[in-house]
Amino acid sequence: MMPISEAESAVMQVLWARHPLSAEEIVTALGDARQWQEATVKTLLNRLLNKGAVGAVKEGRRYLYSPLLQREAYVHEQSKDLLDRLFGGRLAPLVAHFSAHETLSPRDIAELKRLIAELPDER
Amino acid sequence: MMPISEAESAVMQVLWARHPLSAEEIVTALGDARQWQEATVKTLLNRLLNKGAVGAVKEGRRYLYSPLLQREAYVHEQSKDLLDRLFGGRLAPLVAHFSAHETLSPRDIAELKRLIAELPDER
């Protein structure tokens, strides 16, 4: 698969949240995040179609778009890529980085403890 | 700061591992990972100089390059960017993603348990 660009991924986010959507609805949904002309979104949709990341079905005079690329797959690829490039492909060093440098919220900490507790103990 | 591109970051990796280095040494060090002509590395070094990400001191007829941008800063920016874009800015969901989808190595798991144990308990 060709890679999804940053701008394109914004469109994907919208479609992952809700679909199918018309181009116009996507523009509206994006309104908050990106100040894009309708033409811009159309271009991105076309590129996503070519990349096979979204599909479209005709509904009257317009198309309704839906994601073909699954969010989980995208998220996974992106995350794995980061881990590989910067953390030797392992999760622990990333967590170490954030626990050392970043404000982990109490909520985050609690959630992490819960998650980790569920992991199988080694031995 | 202007963003560091993928190819540029490969050069940074080398310099983070060891510096100062001449252009030639960088090419050699990259040899494994990237099949680049010396000219290509020179271009990347120049772009990195312009971006202020590396510095150079003349040593005889050549320059020796060193990173100015710190690895930690770069890693942090990249990681935070990923978290923000895909995980609502929080670490826990990313960990959840990997613990659900990815083979966490026993080593990773052990390390995570250790890390998390050190976090302050809430209450």
Added chain:
DNA sequence: ACACACCGTTTACATGCGTAATCGATGATG
């Protein structure tokens, strides 16, 4: 001194990306 080898600097060029405007078909409207 002179040619050459070796550097960094400049220039090159195709592709992708961000951001649109314009074109052409087609359904709606008077």
Added chain:
DNA sequence: CATCATCGATTACGCATGTAAACGGTGTGT
């Protein structure tokens, strides 16, 4: 029907990027 509004499709265009070759200055060996 004729015109207009509306879509998607096509074209545009500047900048970044990946990848490198060409150029030009300058130590160096003979």
